[in-house]
Amino acid sequence: MTSERVRWGVVGTGGIAATFTADLELGETGRVVAVGSRSAEAAARFGDELAVANRHSSYESLVGDPEVDVVYVATPHPMHHAHALLALAAGKPVLVEKPFTMDAREARELVGAARSRGLFLMEAMWTRFLPHVVEIRSILASGELGEIVSVRADHGQWFAKDAAFRLFAPELGGGALLDLGIYPVSFASMVLGTPDRVAAMADPAFTGVDAQTSMLLGHASGAHAILTCTLRAKSPTRAAIVGTLGRIEIDGDFYAPSAFSVVMRDGTSRRVERPHDGRGLRHQADEVARCLRAGLLESPVMPLDETVSIMETMDEVRAQAALAPRS
Ligand SMILES: NC(=O)c1ccc[n+]([C@@H]2O[C@H](COP(=O)([O-])OP(=O)(O)OC[C@H]3O[C@@H](n4cnc5c(N)ncnc54)[C@H](OP(=O)(O)O)[C@@H]3O)[C@@H](O)[C@H]2O)c1
Missing domain, CATH: 3.40.50.720 (NAD(P)-binding Rossmann-like Domain)
Known part of the structure; x- marks a missing residue:
C-alpha cells in the first residue's frame, strides 16, 4: 500500500x-x-x-x-x-x-x-463490526449475563414476486437462507460457536428456492439457537442473547446499526445506544485496513475457520430442510 x-x-x-x-x-x-x-x-x-x-x-x-x-x-x-x-x-x-x-x-x-x-x-x-455488536461482545466477555442459555434471531424481508430477481432466481443463489438466514446463523456462531446439532425446516418459493427456513442449533454447553428467516414478510428482525443472570435484547434490525437493552434477572435494565452515520458497511472496511497494515492474513473478529464452520452449518440446514443440495 x-x-x-x-x-x-x-x-x-x-x-x-x-x-x-x-x-x-x-x-x-x-x-x-x-x-x-x-x-x-x-x-x-x-x-x-x-x-x-x-x-x-x-x-x-x-x-x-x-x-x-x-x-x-x-x-x-x-x-x-x-x-x-x-x-x-x-x-x-x-x-x-x-x-x-x-x-x-x-x-x-x-x-x-x-x-x-x-x-x-x-x-x-x-454486522460483526458494527458499534453495537462490538459493545455486545464486550458485555459477553465480561460475564455479566452469566452462562448463555439461548440465542434468538430472525431476519425476514418482503420481496415482490419476480422470478428474475436475485433472491428468487436459483441461478443467482436465490432463497431466504443464503441471503437473509446467514445473519442469524453468523450471529449465533459469534455468541455460541459451532453447533453440534442442527434441525431445520424450509418451505419453497414459487421458483423452488427456500422462501422461509427455521433452524434449531444445539451446542455442547446445552445452549440453543432459535433462528428464522423468510423472504415472504418483514419480520421484527430482532435478536436476543439470554443468560442465567441477564439478557441482551437487540432492536430490529439487529444486523444493521441498532441499539439494545440489557435486562437483568432482577428486572433492572439499561439502554445502550451508539450514534451512527451511514449504512454501517465501512466498519468492516476499517477492520480490513487495520489487518492489512498489521500484516494479518485474517481478522480475529471474523476468522476464516469460523466462516467455513458457518457454511458447514448452512449446508447442514439445507440437508435437514431437504432443500436440493447444490453440489
Ligand atoms: N452486506 C449487505 O448488507 C448486503 C446487501 C445486499 C447484498 N449483499 C450481498 O452482495 C452480493 C451482491 O448483491 P447485490 O444486491 O448488490 O446484487 P445486484 O444489485 O444484483 O448486483 C450484483 C452485481 O454483480 C455483477 N454480476 C456478475 N455476474 C452477474 C450475473 N450473472 N447476474 C447478475 N449480476 C452479476 C453485476 O455487475 P456488472 O454487471 O457491473 O458486472 C451486478 O451489478 C450478494 O452476495 C448479496 O448477498 C450484501
Whole structure:
C-alpha cells in the first residue's frame, strides 16, 4: 500500500457495491479507486455516479489494476468463489460479500487458496463490526449475563414476486437462507460457536428456492439457537442473547446499526445506544485496513475457520430442510 488510505477495487456495479463505495467516504481508512464490470457502460456509470476514477470493462482487468490494494467481491453469491479466486490469483487481498460462498466446499477452497498464497481474506459479515455488536461482545466477555442459555434471531424481508430477481432466481443463489438466514446463523456462531446439532425446516418459493427456513442449533454447553428467516414478510428482525443472570435484547434490525437493552434477572435494565452515520458497511472496511497494515492474513473478529464452520452449518440446514443440495 502506497497511499494513506487503502485503495479498494470493487468487483460488480450492483446495489451493495454502490452502498459500500458511498459508505467508505464517511470514514478515513479507505477509498474505492477502481470498479470492474462485465460491461464498460456499467463501469462508466458507476464511476460517474460515485466518483471512482478507474473503470474496467472486465473483472480480470480490475484485479490486475496496480492502483488497487484490496478487492471487494460484490457479485451474486454463486460467483463469489470464482471472483475471489480471480483476485487471489492476481495477488490481491480480498473481502468477499456474504454469504462467503454457496457451500462449505467452496469456502474451504477459497481459504486454502488465500493461505497458500499468504494473502488476506475475509467474509464481509459487516454486522460483526458494527458499534453495537462490538459493545455486545464486550458485555459477553465480561460475564455479566452469566452462562448463555439461548440465542434468538430472525431476519425476514418482503420481496415482490419476480422470478428474475436475485433472491428468487436459483441461478443467482436465490432463497431466504443464503441471503437473509446467514445473519442469524453468523450471529449465533459469534455468541455460541459451532453447533453440534442442527434441525431445520424450509418451505419453497414459487421458483423452488427456500422462501422461509427455521433452524434449531444445539451446542455442547446445552445452549440453543432459535433462528428464522423468510423472504415472504418483514419480520421484527430482532435478536436476543439470554443468560442465567441477564439478557441482551437487540432492536430490529439487529444486523444493521441498532441499539439494545440489557435486562437483568432482577428486572433492572439499561439502554445502550451508539450514534451512527451511514449504512454501517465501512466498519468492516476499517477492520480490513487495520489487518492489512498489521500484516494479518485474517481478522480475529471474523476468522476464516469460523466462516467455513458457518457454511458447514448452512449446508447442514439445507440437508435437514431437504432443500436440493447444490453440489
Ligand atoms: N452486506 C449487505 O448488507 C448486503 C446487501 C445486499 C447484498 N449483499 C450481498 O452482495 C452480493 C451482491 O448483491 P447485490 O444486491 O448488490 O446484487 P445486484 O444489485 O444484483 O448486483 C450484483 C452485481 O454483480 C455483477 N454480476 C456478475 N455476474 C452477474 C450475473 N450473472 N447476474 C447478475 N449480476 C452479476 C453485476 O455487475 P456488472 O454487471 O457491473 O458486472 C451486478 O451489478 C450478494 O452476495 C448479496 O448477498 C450484501
